[in-house]
Amino acid sequence: MSNIQQCKNCNKHFSWKKVYLSFWGWGYKSIICEKCGTEHRITFSGRLIATFLIVLPMSLFMNFLTPFENFFTTIFNGILLAFFGSILTPFLVRFKSN
Ligand SMILES: [Zn+2]
Helix, strand or coil: CCCCCECCCCCCECCHHHHHHHHCCCCCCCEECCCCCCEEEECHHHHHHHHHHHHHHHHHHHHHHCCCCCHHHHHHHHHHHHHHHHHHHHHHCCEEEC
């Protein structure tokens, strides 16, 4: 769990949950350090990584692989895949402070 973003100002480790939840909501919310209050915004490359990890596996799966006859089974597995991809994002995505 040591690879998750730290505060640029005081080096406090952000929790997985805090980083994870910052992805959900329009336009990616910034992370506020609970210790020193420094605001962190997702970097452009971080945003790309998050998009690739969540959207790419899901769309590839749904558009090209579709191993299931049933449409809803395919959708369900696509969402599941996106969920597992999103679990990894807090370890890979980087933030910058203003
Ligand atoms: Zn801090």
